[in-house]
Amino acid sequence: MEKVNPFVQIRRELHQIPELGFQEFKTQAYLLHYLETLPQERMEIKKWKTGLFVKVYGTSPKKLIGYRTDIDGLPIVEQTGLSFKSEHEGRMHACGHDFHMSIALGVLTNVVNHPVQDDVLFIFQPAEEGPGGALPMLETDIMKEWKPDIIFALHIAPEYPVGTIAIREGLLFANTSELFIDLKGKGGHAAYPHETRDMVVASSYLVTQLQSIISRNVDPLDSAVITIGKITGGTVQNIIAETARLEGTIRTLSPEAMQKVKQRIEAVVNGISASFECEAEIDYGSMYHQVYNHEAPTRDFIKFLEAKENINVFICKEAMTGEDFGYMLKEIPGFMFWLGVDSPYGLHHAMLNPDEKAIEIAIKVVSEYIFQM
Numbered sequence: 001m002e003k004v005n006p007f008v009q010i011r012r013e014l015h016q017i018p019e020l021g022f023q024e025f026k027t028q029a030y031l032l033h034y035l036e037t038l039p040q041e042r043m044e045i046k047k048w049k050t051g052l053f054v055k056v057y058g059t060s061p062k063k064l065i066g067y068r069t070d071i072d073g074l075p076i077v078e079q080t081g082l083s084f085k086s087e088h089e090g091r092m093h094a095c096g097h098d099f100h101m102s103i104a105l106g107v108l109t110n111v112v113n114h115p116v117q118d119d120v121l122f123i124f125q126p127a128e129e130g131p132g133g134a135l136p137m138l139e140t141d142i143m144k145e146w147k148p149d150i151i152f153a154l155h156i157a158p159e160y161p162v163g164t165i166a167i168r169e170g171l172l173f174a175n176t177s178e179l180f181i182d183l184k185g186k187g188g189h190a191a192y193p194h195e196t197r198d199m200v201v202a203s204s205y206l207v208t209q210l211q212s213i214i215s216r217n218v219d220p221l222d223s224a225v226i227t228i229g230k231i232t233g234g235t236v237q238n239i240i241a242e243t244a245r246l247e248g249t250i251r252t253l254s255p256e257a258m259q260k261v262k263q264r265i266e267a268v269v270n271g272i273s274a275s276f277e278c279e280a281e282i283d284y285g286s287m288y289h290q291v292y293n294h295e296a297p298t299r300d301f302i303k304f305l306e307a308k309e310n311i312n313v314f315i316c317k318e319a320m321t322g323e324d325f326g327y328m329l330k331e332i333p334g335f336m337f338w339l340g341v342d343s344p345y346g347l348h349h350a351m352l353n354p355d356e357k358a359i360e361i362a363i364k365v366v367s368e369y370i371f372q373m
Ligand SMILES: CC(=O)N[C@@H](CCC[C@H](N)C(=O)O)C(=O)O
Pocket: 095, 128, 129, 130, 155, 176, 177, 178, 248, 249, 250, 286, 288, 320, 321, 322, 323, 347
């Protein structure tokens, strides 16, 4: 039988049980079960919904170091064909949170077994993909009492080779807002369109008009994205659809652009409502604050990485991905970085298959960074 690193094995076991935001019951139980196997003397665990706070007490603490991992999966039917593929139909760890958790457990194990001077708080956060667990976790009494002085986190990056860490000072990830638009017209017989208000046609116009906001209303030097990831409407091929629903997300590099895009979405939706004689409702769902890396801690981490022979540090551009870790960085100095995992298929793809060699590398780098902080 193949012998694998214990944290690779943990990653595989977590990979088999992906759960959506705030439904991570098996994941939480798995994490707690693993934590029970560690020496308990220096560790204090507090449950919060489906997440966990784990404080590891240092030898003579001067500060509290925070390290955060997200724990939820996505509603995707996995197509990797891996022997340890998801056992949960229609759910997949397609954003690397299985990697993030196994790395966090690896670092936590090192910190428990080789106590450092400072206290370290490990945050296992639910619902990163939505509706967002970081902000409510920040608002808990637990985190008010255990507020880190510095905090950091990582995210896997399929586009970089294993051994590469990509990071930048300042803006790393975009401002995001979900977008749900419901249209209601009048259904009827496919042969009598003049007696109906067809919401399939209205939603088709709406999708293309929304894209014109990006090309004609946003300053080309201040990028934005509107993605409609899902459209539903109608019942059968020969009935005109009475309702349609568009589900998407907005990404902007600046909060100002987010405001502008939303104003334009409202104007375009009002226009569709007038021209197709339908009702329209917009719901912005959950919004994430941008991930903004603080200058001093980011520089310190880059300097630390540059001295490592096996790590290639890449100063990357900002990305249009979103991350509710941005809320933690709004309150606490720190940074996030990309960990190269070299997969031909990207994040949120049913064939995402990150290279597991990155797990050991990340555990070593993050542990060593904490040991010298
Ligand atoms: C790293 C990553 O992929 N994060 C997600 C966050 C999603 C936020 C929210 N549900 C939305 O869609 O706006 C991403 O899609 O970037």
